[in-house]
Amino acid sequence: xxxxxxxxxxxxxxVVMGGLLVLPLLRTMQWSFEEVHYGVxxxxxxxxxxxxxxxxxxxxxxxxxxxxxxxxTTVILLVLGYLVAIGVNRxxxxxxxxxxxxxxxxxxxxxxxxxxxxxxxxxxxxGVVNRLIGLFSGTQVLWFTDQVPNAxxxxxxxxxxxxxxxxxxxxxxxxxxxxxxxxAAKIDGASPFQTHLNVIIPTIRGVLGFVxxxxxxxVLRMFDNLIPLSPQAQSIGNESIMMxxxxxxxxxxxxxxxxxxAINVLTIILILVxxxxxxxxxxxxxxxxxx
Amino acid sequence: MTxxxxxLSTRAVTTAGRPSDHRRTGRSKPxxxxxxxxxxxxxxxxxxxxxxxxxxxxxxxxAFANPPVLWDYEPTLKAFIDLWQTTYFxxxxxxxxxxxxxxxxxxxxxGIPAAYALSRFPSYVSALLLVLALIFRALPRFAVVxxxxxxxxxxGIYDTTFALAIALVAINQPFTIWLLRNFFADIxxxxxxxxxxxxxxxxxxxxxxxxxxxxxxxxxAGIFVFLFAFQEYLTALVLTDTSSKTVPxxxxxxxxxxxxxxxxxxxxxxxxxxxxFVIAFxxxxxxxxxxxxxxxxx
Numbered sequence: 001x002x003x004x005x006x007x008x009x010x011x012x013x014x015v016v017m018g019g020l021l022v023l024p025l026l027r028t029m030q031w032s033f034e035e036v037h038y039g040v041x042x043x044x045x046x047x048x049x050x051x052x053x054x055x056x057x058x059x060x061x062x063x064x065x066x067x068x069x070x071x072x073t074t075v076i077l078l079v080l081g082y083l084v085a086i087g088v089n090r091x092x093x094x095x096x097x098x099x100x101x102x103x104x105x106x107x108x109x110x111x112x113x114x115x116x117x118x119x120x121x122x123x124x125x126x127g128v129v130n131r132l133i134g135l136f137s138g139t140q141v142l143w144f145t146d147q148v149p150n151a152x153x154x155x156x157x158x159x160x161x162x163x164x165x166x167x168x169x170x171x172x173x174x175x176x177x178x179x180x181x182x183x184a185a186k187i188d189g190a191s192p193f194q195t196h197l198n199v200i201i202p203t204i205r206g207v208l209g210f211v212x213x214x215x216x217x218x219v220l221r222m223f224d225n226l227i228p229l230s231p232q233a234q235s236i237g238n239e240s241i242m243m244x245x246x247x248x249x250x251x252x253x254x255x256x257x258x259x260x261x262a263i264n265v266l267t268i269i270l271i272l273v274x275x276x277x278x279x280x281x282x283x284x285x286x287x288x289x290x291x
Numbered sequence: 292m293t294x295x296x297x298x299l300s301t302r303a304v305t306t307a308g309r310p311s312d313h314r315r316t317g318r319s320k321p322x323x324x325x326x327x328x329x330x331x332x333x334x335x336x337x338x339x340x341x342x343x344x345x346x347x348x349x350x351x352x353x354a355f356a357n358p359p360v361l362w363d364y365e366p367t368l369k370a371f372i373d374l375w376q377t378t379y380f381x382x383x384x385x386x387x388x389x390x391x392x393x394x395x396x397x398x399x400x401x402g403i404p405a406a407y408a409l410s411r412f413p414s415y416v417s418a419l420l421l422v423l424a425l426i427f428r429a430l431p432r433f434a435v436v437x438x439x440x441x442x443x444x445x446x447g448i449y450d451t452t453f454a455l456a457i458a459l460v461a462i463n464q465p466f467t468i469w470l471l472r473n474f475f476a477d478i479x480x481x482x483x484x485x486x487x488x489x490x491x492x493x494x495x496x497x498x499x500x501x502x503x504x505x506x507x508x509x510x511x512a513g514i515f516v517f518l519f520a521f522q523e524y525l526t527a528l529v530l531t532d533t534s535s536k537t538v539p540x541x542x543x544x545x546x547x548x549x550x551x552x553x554x555x556x557x558x559x560x561x562x563x564x565x566x567x568f569v570i571a572f573x574x575x576x577x578x579x580x581x582x583x584x585x586x587x588x589x
Binding site: 005006009010012013014016017019020021023024025027028031038039084087088090091094096098099100101102103104105107108109110111112113115116117119120123124125127128131160163165168169171172217221223224227228231241242245246249250257260261264265267268271272275278279282283285286 | 322325326328329332333335336337338339340342343346354355357358359400401402404405407408409412415418422423425426427429430431432433434435436437438439440441442444445457458460461462464465468493518521522523524525529538539542543546547550553556557560563564567568570571572575578579582583
C-alpha cells in the first residue's frame with residue numbers, strides 16, 4: 001500500500017482522535033500545572049497541584065482503597081475466571097444458555113448492575129443477604145456505612161460484573177491449548193491438577209496476562225459502581241481515585257480543577273508504566289512483519 | 292450447536308488448536324458436578340435481577356418492608372406507570388438510543404478505513420498508531436472528559452446529544468480500530484491484490500471485496516460501540532444536563548431520593564435489563580467473538 005493511500009484512509013479517524021482525545025489530554029496536562037476554573041485561563045503554579053495531591057490525606061486513602069480493591073479483585077477474577085472457564089469448556093449443548101446468563105451482568109450499564117446488586121444488601125429492600133447472614137451467624141453487617149464490609153461489597157460487585165469477561169477470555173485461551181499437549185501430559189501420568197498447573201497455565205500465560213492488565217486498568221478507574229454501592233464513600237474512607245477527581249474537579253463547585261488534572265496525569269503515568277510490556281510486544285510484532 | 296461461535300471466538304488464539312478439539316475429548320458421561328456448580332453460579336449471577344424484579348413489582352409499602360415479604364402481596368406495575376407519567380423517562384430513553392446510534396454509525400464510517408489501512412501497512416507508523424490506540428483505551432476518562440466539558444461550553448454545544456455522541460465516538464475509537472484491525476488482519480492479503488489486478492481501486496476493493504468479507508467483524512464492532520455508548524455513565528454525567536440526559540444518569544439521580552423514586556429507578560433499570568437479556572442471547576456469538584478477538588490477540 002502506498003503511503004498516500006494509507007494516510008487518506010487513516011485521516012478521518014486521526015482527526016477525530018486528535019481533536020477529541022489528544023487535544024483534551026494536552027489541556028489536562030496544562031491544567032495540572034495551573035490554578036484554574038472552567039471557561040477562564042488559569043495561572044501557572046508549577047508543581048503545586050502535584051504536591052497538594054501527594055500530601056492530601058484524603059487522596060492517600062482513595063489511592064489505598066483503589067489499589068486494595070484492584071489487587072484483591074484481580075486475584076479473585078483470575079482464579080474464579082479460570083475455574084469457571086474449565087467448567088464451561090466441558091459444557092456442550094447448555095453452553096449458550098450459561099454464557100447468555102453470565103453475559104448479562106457484563107453487558108448491562110455498570111451503574112444499573114450496581115443498583116440492582118446493592119438492593120440485595122440494602123435493608124430498605126428487606127436486605128435478603130443480611131437475613132441469610134443473620135440466620136447463620138446472628139450478626140448484623142453494615143454494608144454501606146462500615147468501611148471493611150463496604151469494601152467487601154464493592155469487591156464482590158466488581159467480581160460479579162467482570163467475571164464473564166475474565167471467563168470468556170480465559171475460555172478462548174483454553175480452546176487454543178493443543179490437544180496433543182494435554183494428551184502427552186496424561187500419558188506421562190500427570191494428574192489433572194498437575195496438568196493444569198504445569199501444562200495449561202504456562203501455555204495460556206499470555207491470555208492470563210491480558211486479563212490481569214485489563215482488570216487492573218478497569219478497576220483502577222472505577223467510578224460508576226460506587227455511586228449506588230458506596231453513597232457515603234468519603235466519610236468511611238472508601239472513595240476511589242476517580243471519585244476523588246470528580247468531587248474535586250467537577251462536583252461541589254469544581255474548585256480544584258488543577259488538582260484533579262494533576263491526579264489524572266499521575267494515573268496516566270501509572271497506566272503507561274503497566275502498558276510497557278504490551279507496547280514492546282506490538283513493536284516486536286511490527287518488526288517481525290517487516291522482514 | 293456451539294460451533295459457530297467457537298469458530299469466531301477462537302480464531303484469534305487457535306492457530307494450532309482446531310475448534311472441534313474439545314468435542315473429540317467428549318466425556319462418556321455428562322459432567323454432573325460441573326453442571327450443578329455452574330447452575331448455582333448462574334443463579335448467583337442473576338440474583339440481583341431476580342430481587343430487583345420482585346422489589347419493583349411490589350406495592351411501595353411492601354417493597355420496603357423489613358423483614359422482606361416474599362409472596363404474600365399483590366403484584367403491581369405501578370412503579371412503571373409512575374416512571375412513565377411522572378418523569379421524563381421516555382425522553383431519556385430516546386436520548387440514550389439516539390446517542391448510541393449516531394456514535395455507532397460515525398465510529399464505523401471513520402473506523403473501518405483506518406483499521407483496514409493499519410492491517411495492511413506493516414510499519415512503525417502503524418505499530419505506533421496501535422500503541423496510541425491502546426494507551427487511549429486505557430486512559431482515565433476524566434482526563435479527556437473534563438476538557439471536553441470546558442470546550443463544549445465554549446462552543447455552545449454542551450448538553451446536546453450530538454456532543455455526547457461525538458465524544459463517545461472519539462473515546463471508543465481506539466477500541467473500534469483495534470477490534471476491526473484484528474478482524475481485517477485475518478483476511479489474506481492475496482485477496483486485495485487479486486481484486487486490484489482485476490481493476491478495482493483501493494476504495495472500490497474495500498467496498499466490494501473486504502466489507503462483505505468483514506460482515507461479522509463489522510457487526511461485532513458495531514454491537515460493541517453501541518453497547519459502550521448505551522452503557523456510558525461518566526461521560527454523560529459530565530457532558531449533559533437536562534435536555535440530553537441519558538438513562539444511566541437519570542437512574543443515578545433517582546437514588547437517595549424518596550422511596551417511590553427509588554422504586555422508579557428500579558423500574559427503569561429493569562426496562563434496560565430486559566433488552567440486554569435479549570442481546571446476550573441473540574448476539575452472543577458476536578459478543579464472545581468481540582471480547583476474545585479484540586482482546587486475546589492484542
